[in-house]
Amino acid sequence: MTQEKDKGMVITDDRNSPDEVYFDLSNYLAERKALVETALDRSLPVKYPERIYEAMRYSLLAGGKRLRPILCLATCEMTGGTQDMAMPTACALEMVHTMSLVHDDLPAMDNDDYRRGKLTNHKVYGDDVAILAGDGLLAYAFEHIAVETHNVPASQLLQVVARLGRAVGAAGLVGGQVVDLESEGKSDITLETLHFIHTHKTAALLEASVVCGAILAGASLEDQDRLSRYAQNIGLAFQIVDDILDITESQEVLGKTAGKDLKAQKATYPSLWGLEESKRQAAQLIEAAQAELMPFGTLARPLNAIAEFIIRRHY
């Protein structure tokens, strides 16, 4: 999408300072993505009835940045845990995210035929199986965490279950979706409503990804709160950038129907703020996110670079 994403990134504030740190984010993301892909593939073997497992796997293994799992792994490691401790939760986060995409694409919802350049789940398996595949992924996410996580105290795992449940339900993703649906076609959406939609539709699960990583590692409540704010900020920035991309990128690049928001008369940040102000706000959010990482020092390099990656992906 951009030239920059293939280059390493300088993540200190002063890029001319002699102690600046070079962090190869592109390599880091590729490596982690590969690990996550392998774990996802193993997490859900095909059994009878094959059709439902195939439908679940079709969307779960359809690619994507795997940002949520990577954030979970990175945060767990940064706060003293291991990748192994976090991997089942990382996979569960992607299952939940995939469920939301599969249901979101249904004719009764956004009615999308393509996602990441592939036919959407219901176009391949039918609406009925797509609904069930989403339900199956959501239920399995919780089972997977409970059964597959090792070397983490049960009380911490229960906190992960609770955070994930909240992030997906009416207090999170589902709540954001409903307000989004109610807002469609309305020209008078307030900034407050738009914020609500995106802090719930996008930021809630990113926040859960980061905070669950920290919980698994046994991080302090103070650190969890810092990381929660980091995630909320990058979550909102992520959505602003998505809105910008919807306008500026072509269908070919995104692999989905671009300009769709405009056509659907959806309120977006650029429609409220204009393009330039949207970019400025996104940059400010990323800065605020990075400020929360200060106490973690160089350990925060991956999370720092990921924050920067979010803002850079359209420049």
Added chain:
Amino acid sequence: MTQEKDKGMVITDDRNSPDEVYFDLSNYLAERKALVETALDRSLPVKYPERIYEAMRYSLLAGGKRLRPILCLATCEMTGGTQDMAMPTACALEMVHTMSLVHDDLPAMDNDDYRRGKLTNHKVYGDDVAILAGDGLLAYAFEHIAVETHNVPASQLLQVVARLGRAVGAAGLVGGQVVDLESEGKSDITLETLHFIHTHKTAALLEASVVCGAILAGASLEDQDRLSRYAQNIGLAFQIVDDILDITESQEVLGKTAGKDLKAQKATYPSLWGLEESKRQAAQLIEAAQAELMPFGTLARPLNAIAEFIIRRHY
């Protein structure tokens, strides 16, 4: 539905024996149902965005026998636990069950307009909100268990999360649904396939209800296994009786479109076995279920009577 259900039941094998025990099941069920209704009502207060909470509550509080929560409470008490320990899980089981009904009724699935004499969720709130209400209930079920259960070791709660997840997902309810969908309109469904559908669509969640109650109380694995078999047997019997009722009861009594299975050319136990053999098989399953309760003695009175209630509701 029947005269018998309003009378107390004699649950010893020899009904003329002097030490026979009179157990007022009707009263027991009414009492427990009232407790569950109160807990369900409290479990999900309406917040912004109201529409999704109202949609979730509409179906969650639409009545029904509350058999799953009652089984969970009864098993927890029978194996040494308390109602308080089991109530959040009991509510979660009903949330999950409600999710499956809401999604099942969708036009993309069974396309039902009425459920328990009321308009189905999507007829009131629209297909999009009904899908999201189901997702919200499913996610909230796990959150509710993790956050609201007290005085149960976290490791046991994690087992409950795992069992509930498995009972709902592709290895349970969702898997049964998919095979059910695939079997529709086919005239050559084998008994094996029909069994698969119902052990997954119905029995899996009843089994989870019972076994989770036992896990919460800290029951031994041997007792959990006994209770698992009890539940699988009553689950299958329950479905056979449902199939029989679909033929013999009128729409007025059931509050749903009766004879629908026949019209949809769905394979049912009566269509494979005939009515009389279906009744005989159901009775045999109930007997086998009750045999599993022997070691629990008089403590098993509620579970014993519930098993009998399932078979009696159409005689």
